[in-house]
Amino acid sequence: MIAAAHSSSAGPRVRRYRCTAVARSLADPAGRWDLGGTHTTTPRLAVRWLRDRALLIAHALDPLPGAPGPLPPQCLREVHGHGPNPGAVMRAWLRDEPLREDALARLRTGLPVQVSAADDTVRYVLTAEPAGDPARAPEWR
Numbered sequence: 074m075i076a077a078a079h080s081s082s083a084g085p086r087v088r089r090y091r092c093t094a095v096a097r098s099l100a101d102p103a104g105r106w107d108l109g110g111t112h113t114t115t116p117r118l119a120v121r122w123l124r125d126r127a128l129l130i131a132h133a134l135d136p137l138p139g140a141p142g143p144l145p146p147q148c149l150r151e152v153h154g155h156g157p158n159p160g161a162v163m164r165a166w167l168r169d170e171p172l173r174e175d176a177l178a179r180l181r182t183g184l185p186v187q188v189s190a191a192d193d194t195v196r197y198v199l200t201a202e203p204a205g206d207p208a209r210a211p212e213w214r
Contacts, residue, residue, distance in 0.1 A: 089204040090119040090180060094126045097196045108197075112204055116180035119201040120173055123188060126199055127163040130190075134197075135160025159190030159197050176201070 090113045098104025109126060113119045135158060166172060166188050176186040185202035 089114060090116060090201050091204040092119050092122045092126075092201045093199070094130070095198050095200075097198065099191065099194055099196060113201075116177050116201075119180055120177050120186075123176070123186070123199050123201055124167060124173065127167055127188060130197055130199075131160045131163040131167065133160070134158075134192075135164065157190075157192040159192050159195075162190035163188070163197070 091110070092113060093110040094108035096106040096108055108130070111122055113122060176188075179186050180201060180203075183203050185200060188199040190197050
């Protein structure tokens with residue numbers, strides 16, 4: 074699922090954006106894994122970070138046969154099925170320039186953006202949102 078988070082009003086001009094990537098277990102409420110995070114200074118950099126993280130998730134969950142990567146090409150084969158494929162959802166968001174432009178426009182008006190995809194056990198969530206006071210925001214390491 075590709076969705077934009079909603080907010081009731083646009084806030085003041087933002088100078089920082091918090092970006093996060095999280096995997097959450099659908100079976101265990103305590104199951105949460107941080108996949109990365111950063112702060113950016115512009116909406117465009119925030120969308121670029123989301124794009125880069127979506128690509129990493131797509132490659133990890135849905136490697137393409139013949140594509141360069143950590144696995145030998147011989148061990149990958151295309152599987153046709155109708156089950157959920159979060160890697161393919163992330164890859165679809167990467168190809169959809171109007172959706173990414175919409176995300177950029179939302180961030181420019183102070184609204185958060187979220188890209189999420191799930192399989193039967195885990196939901197992957199990428200978020201970019203205004204970070205408020207840049208002096209109080211924690212630094213990601």
